[in-house]
Amino acid sequence: MRIKDKKRFIVACGGLAIILILSISVLTLGFWNRNETQSELTNQKNSQASTAQTTNTKTEADPATSTQTVETQQPVQTETKNTAVVNGTGTDSITTLVNKNHSITASYIPSDLVTVDLPSTRDTQLRSVAADGLTKLFKAAEESGLELYCCSGYRSYETQSELYAWNVDTYGVDGAELVSARPGMSEHQLGLAMDVTSASVGFDLLESFGATPEGQFIKDNAHKYGFIIRYPQGKTDITGYAYEPWHLRYLGVDVATAIYNSGKTMEEYYGTN
Ligand SMILES: [Zn+2]
Structure with missing residues (x-):
């Protein structure tokens, strides 16, 4: 191989290496993002569940509250x-x-x-x-x-x-x-x-x-x-x-x-x- 060809080979190899590194980086980032989105979704779900729980708690508390309201506010009756x-x-x-x-x-x-x-x-x-x-x-x-x-x-x-x-x-x-x-x-x-x-x-x-x-x-x-x-x-x-x-x-x-x-x-x- 001539020196000129050797240089071209090295440049080509370097280019391939850079492309490879970039590809790996993109894939890795994609994976990370996916994980993050999933994690966010999970968080959202959890948070929704906890909101639902809060709502449930509120609903459970409501009858007592409304009973109290009726008891204390005779005019409603x-x-x-x-x-x-x-x-x-x-x-x-x-x-x-x-x-x-x-x-x-x-x-x-x-x-x-x-x-x-x-x-x-x-x-x-x-x-x-x-x-x-x-x-x-x-x-x-x-x-x-x-x-x-x-x-x-x-x-x-x-x-x-x-x-x-x-x-x-x-x-x-x-x-x-x-x-x-x-x-x-x-x-x-x-x-x-x-x-x-x-x-x-x-x-x-x-x-x-x-x-x-x-x-x-x-x-x-x-x-x-x-x-x-x-x-x-x-x-x-x-x-x-x-x-x-x-x-x-x-x-x-x-x-x-x-x-x-x-x-x-x-x-x-x-x-x-
Ligand atoms: Zn009379």
């Missing part, structure tokens, strides 16, 4: 119950709230009124479901040796207007507001309220009725037959009415019992005013 309360228009729901803030229309007349077939100071009506409950309450009282009398059940919008006007004439507006509802704001128009009395108070509607055996009996037992004492003692600032131990409101056994057990007024129970 009462909101649900509130759906049964219809305001502003006449309604046949037995849990309709009627008070100084929630009125019913002048034209509302319950379709299922019946004349109450019980001892009464006058003929009076109730919705049939309330009349059935009252019959059971009176029977239970009788079994305890007590005689209750109906005094005033359903009142039409017109009757309520006259009654309110009479109370305003007699007691002035402020006095009338405490003892009498404006027309459209009386539960008596729902056919679900009954004023009861007894011989011990001369068949009148007096605060002292609350202390009589009859008054005590309905206070302790009315809920079992679907009624509550709607305007309890010491709750005037909430109900807007003076204590009326004689005024029974029918709500059905479940709601009446729940309200009785809670010691709340209907407004407090539904979280409204």
